[in-house]
Amino acid sequence: MTDADTEYDDYRDHEKERTRPWWVRLGLLGTSTRWSARFNFWFAVLVVPGTAIGAVALGTRGFQFLPWIAFGSLSALAALWNYLCIRWVDLHGKWG
Numbered sequence: 001m002t003d004a005d006t007e008y009d010d011y012r013d014h015e016k017e018r019t020r021p022w023w024v025r026l027g028l029l030g031t032s033t034r035w036s037a038r039f040n041f042w043f044a045v046l047v048v049p050g051t052a053i054g055a056v057a058l059g060t061r062g063f064q065f066l067p068w069i070a071f072g073s074l075s076a077l078a079a080l081w082n083y084l085c086i087r088w089v090d091l092h093g094k095w096g
Contacts, residue, residue, distance in 0.1 A: 020093055027085035034095045037086050044079035048072050 020028075031037045051072030059065045089095060 020089070023081075024085045024088050024093075027081050028089070032096060034086065034089075037082065037089075041079055041082040041086065044075045044082060047075040048079070051075065 028037055031040060051068050055065045055068035055072070058068065
């Protein structure tokens with residue numbers, strides 16, 4: 001199974017491949033394979049608990065929570081956006 005072959009190939013209409021919308025192109029900017037897009041997704045997912053732990057650890061020592069919480073929230077939104085982009089390409093487009 002290659003990157004181009006996904007579990008959604010049976011549901012996709014190969015004759016009606018659509019161009020990617022702007023939000024998918026922007027969300028997958030710099031990635032051309034499903035593997036690299038999934039790597040970016042999991043990296044963003046793993047950053048969220050790291051920032052939460054950092055916020056608690058530094059917050060107990062008198063540092064500010066806000067930058068850590070803001071970075072963790074942005075990472076969570078980035079992970080969601082990346083997931084939606086991957087899902088769109090799986091259902092409507094092709095990788096590569």
